[in-house]
Amino acid sequence: METDKLVEMLARQAGPVARGAVPRRYGAALAAGGAGALLLMAAFLGVRPDLAQAAREPMFWVKLALPLALLAVALLATARLARPGVRVGYAAEAVLVPVGAIWALAAVALHSAAPGERLALVLGDTWTVCPFNIAMLSVPAFAAAFWAMRGLAPTRPAVAGAFSGLLAGAVGAAAYCLHCPEMAPPFLGTWYLLGMAIPALAGAMAGPRLLRW
Amino acid sequence: MSGREAHLKALLLRGLSGEAAAYAAFLKELSAFLRAFLRGRLARVPDEVEDLVQETLLAVHNQRHTYDAAQPLTAWVHAIARYKMIDFLRRRAGREAMNDPLGDEDDLLATSDEEAREAKRDMAILLAKLPDRHRLPIQHVKIEGLSVAETAKLTGMSESAVKVGIHRGLKALAALIRE
Structure with missing residues (x-):
């Protein structure tokens, strides 16, 4: 087929293109991934019984703010990575803001604790299950974020995959906040971040394979 | 420029x-x-x-x-x-x-070259490899210029299946090229 014929073919009855493909796809992906994470959390882990009590403590909201801030950063980065020719800019480095904030809180908490209590602040009671539970809860959002990205045009598939995974990890961690009893910043700065890093790493590895177009 | x-x-x-x-x-x-x-x-x-x-x-x-x-x-x-x-x-x-x-x-927009050489790979041959649900909508609508409604009638597909077939078919065509 000659190129002119191809051009004719592509243009024939091409029709109008709906605007806002990126927000539409990510809106749907977040809704599905968020619902999936909440459902898995309720079915397999259960909402913490003292949730109403815990919600009165500022630390509960600080804890929830960590995944939500990373969610916002990941969303900004994926929306840029999804479009050819748009630079990611500081959206990637912005990951360091919530991470740095929780580490600063963790440093304060560790500094003011007695030396004998410091390890307990890091390990809490649930460090052996926390990262895996977060990774498990992020599975629906992982599938949804890759679905969204596959319908768009990332030119850097590994980076796009990593931020898709981080997006999913943040959704999973936010849902996990409703179950998890831990409140100490050193715990959050270690195991929550590790839990979100698992899908991010998986996304970076899957990106080049799944995000070609 | x-x-x-x-x-x-x-x-x-x-x-x-x-x-x-x-x-x-x-x-x-x-x-x-x-x-x-x-x-x-x-x-x-x-x-x-x-x-x-x-x-x-x-x-x-x-x-x-x-x-x-x-x-x-x-x-x-x-x-x-x-x-x-x-x-x-x-x-x-x-x-x-x-x-x-x-x-x-x-x-990119600095120079222009109107003279198309022949393509080695023939898109028409790749198109022929697509499954019917992709190939027929592309053939009738995009090459022969029939309307979506006419193509639906001709192939027995629904109008939305014709539209989806065109959309997915052209993506499948890009995937065939990558193989």
Whole structure:
């Protein structure tokens, strides 16, 4: 087929293109991934019984703010990575803001604790299950974020995959906040971040394979 | 340069809002720029330039929903052309190291090449390999110019299946090229 014929073919009855493909796809992906994470959390882990009590403590909201801030950063980065020719800019480095904030809180908490209590602040009671539970809860959002990205045009598939995974990890961690009893910043700065890093790493590895177009 | 950017962008935006003639003019003018751009960068494989022009045009069409009017058209097209060129070089790599400098996006609209050489790969042959649910809608609507309703009647498919078939079929065509 000659190129002119191809051009004719592509243009024939091409029709109008709906605007806002990126927000539409990510809106749907977040809704599905968020619902999936909440459902898995309720079915397999259960909402913490003292949730109403815990919600009165500022630390509960600080804890929830960590995944939500990373969610916002990941969303900004994926929306840029999804479009050819748009630079990611500081959206990637912005990951360091919530991470740095929780580490600063963790440093304060560790500094003011007695030396004998410091390890307990890091390990809490649930460090052996926390990262895996977060990774498990992020599975629906992982599938949804890759679905969204596959319908768009990332030119850097590994980076796009990593931020898709981080997006999913943040959704999973936010849902996990409703179950998890831990409140100490050193715990959050270690195991929550590790839990979100698992899908991010998986996304970076899957990106080049799944995000070609 | 900026005049070309503004001109092509206006054509694309009219095309995206449904003006088929403007969209055809956009693709036609773009193909000449792509040809010159790729010919300059693939001097060692001149026979494959037209294939890559066609592959890039198909990608531009399939991904046209990712263009944002606030964005310079040149940056968007350059990123697609560069992505397709790297993918192409990677596919034929292993045999020899190809490391032509990729150049700057400003070069993209600098020169134009209207003279199409023959493509080595025939899109028509690839189209024939698609399953019926993709091939028939593309054949009737995009090549023969029948309406979606007529094609639905002719093939027994629903109108939405015809539209989806065109959309997915052109993506499947891009995937066939990558194999």
